[in-house]
């Protein structure tokens with residue numbers, strides 16, 4: 001079952017934040033990994049929307065440089081010869097309280113660039129940067145199904161990698177062309193509200209709380 005983060009749901013979440021005493025002063029960091037390298041990618045815009053709508057005390061940082069991360073190869077995964085782009089990814093993921101994966105769908109599944117990032121942060125086995133971190137997935141597509149295959153495969157991969165996937169905290173945005181037109185997704189109140197809810201849930205999960213129960 002997916003959580004409905006409509007406007008009323010957001011009010012509920014904000015009430016939870018107050019009643020459960022989450023301090024707005026406490027800084028939490030969510031790292032967003034984007035599965036599209038395309039300039040003007042809707043996926044990137046959705047990640048930027050998460051930065052824009054993050055509640056006070058929470059920072060959503062969109063990772064820059066996934067295109068510089070080589071394909072995972074155990075032969076080059078050598079602590080004595082670190083690769084700067086990989087170190088940057090691992091250290092950003094390691095420093096984050098939670099991860100937000102934002103993906104389009106390529107040929108019915110997760111784009112290689114995002115899968116590759118997951119592979120790098122899954123290692124060392126059992127102790128990768130993703131291990132135990134709350135993770136949520138947002139997918140989008142111009143088609144009506146909202147890249148749900150990529151969504152499901154991203155959740156599966158990051159879960160196997162050791163992430164703590166918040167199963168009920170996710171959205172698949174379909175029909176992006178008609179929905180957003182020339183406008184940025186952050187201007188779409190429904191989508192921006194849903195993304196705000198996801199960020200709130202991620203932060204809550206990283207603190208051991210559960211808002212969506």
Ligand SMILES: Cc1cc2nc3c(=O)[nH]c(=O)nc-3n(C[C@H](O)[C@H](O)[C@H](O)COP(=O)(O)O)c2cc1C
Nearest residue numbers: 036038041042043044104105106107108141142143
């Ligand atoms: C190689 C490739 C494969 C694609 N395969 C799918 C697909 O399986 N399902 C789908 O809904 N869209 C598919 N698309 C279309 C993408 O959903 C569309 O390009 C989308 O805008 C990409 O997201 P972005 O705006 O974040 O880059 C594909 C696009 C490319 C470039």
